[in-house]
Amino acid sequence: MKASVLITGALGFVGRHLFRELTDAGFEVWASDLESLCEKPGPPFDMQRVRACDITRIDNVLEILKETHPGAIVHLAAQSSASKSFKHPRETFVTNSLGSLNLFEAARESCPDCSVLAVGSADAYGRQEGNAALDEATPFAPVSPYALSKAAQDLMGIQYWLGYGMKVFRTRSFNHTGPxxxxxxxxxxxxxxxxxxxxxxxxxxxxxxxxxxxxDFLDVRDVVRAYRLILEKGNPGDAYNVCSGxxxxxxxxxxxxxxxxxxxxxxxxxxxxxxxxxxxxxxGDNSKLRTCTGWEPRxxxxxxxxxxxxxxxxxxxxxxxxxxxxxxxx
CATH class of the missing domain: 3.90.25.10 (UDP-galactose 4-epimerase, domain 1)
Incomplete structure (x- = not known):
């Protein structure tokens, strides 16, 4: 059995696919999400490994980390709609940015040696001149409150890597869809x-x-395989575009x-x-992801x-x- 992994926001669209991907790869997986979703999580989850957690409450996050002792965390919990963020900017920023800060702080206190995959969004790149594929060196120019909140999360990841030496991996995930x-x-x-x-x-x-x-669209199953490979083969502190190109x-x-x-x-x-x-x-330009992990879309x-x-x-x-x-x- 490989190291245990905690997924925040696990009962959402991507989380369900990621749970299957990591479980099939031999990881011991814990799932966390809001209490209202955890009452009847449905497949593929084992109720014994599902825990309620409000990411905006650091006491909740600390409790989950101390119970599960993860070797890695995949942080998916978020308000993920750019459209909704225009109507609810404060809610979006609190959930996505403050929630990420709570996770980083809780991990620093309770499991400082664990790996943290902070799943971000290519929306943070915003509007750029021309129609070139964007690489990870592209500066952020967020258009929506959602994009701003994800840019903030990304920068937190850099700070916790540089300032505290935590093993933080960051993604700039482009559009993805699927069942x-x-x-x-x-x-x-x-x-x-x-x-x-x-x-x-x-x-x-x-x-x-x-x-x-x-x-730039990918199938969600290609996306979660990229997340697994980044955890297994990525370089801490680095950001990776997850995209088709x-x-x-x-x-x-x-x-x-x-x-x-x-x-x-x-x-x-x-x-x-x-x-x-x-x-x-x-x-997006996915050459860094492909070179570092061997990932290819299927x-x-x-x-x-x-x-x-x-x-x-x-x-x-x-x-x-x-x-x-x-x-x-x-």
Missing amino acids: GQTTTFALPSFAFQIASAEAGLCEPVIEVGNLDVVR RPVVLKTLLDILMSHARVKITVKESPGRMRPADIPFLL YQIEETLWELLEYWRTETGESSPSDSKKREER
């Missing part, structure tokens, strides 16, 4: 609206925001999803889905989108045996 992602985000929102229309639960209309933005226009991804729709879909632009400020082009975006749509068809009761057979053949 289980909530409709707070664009692609699962599109998939949910298509599945709902197919099931007759709503009109065959997809409400969208800005479809002209260019993004391939630009794609959001409208192209919507078109792929719509090509699988069983009903004719109309696209409608919704002012309520527009952000007050946005990043028109965001593309999933094609078309496959990921198909599985995302199938997930929401199942959730809305629209999936059929023929769909399951088709998925197994892919």
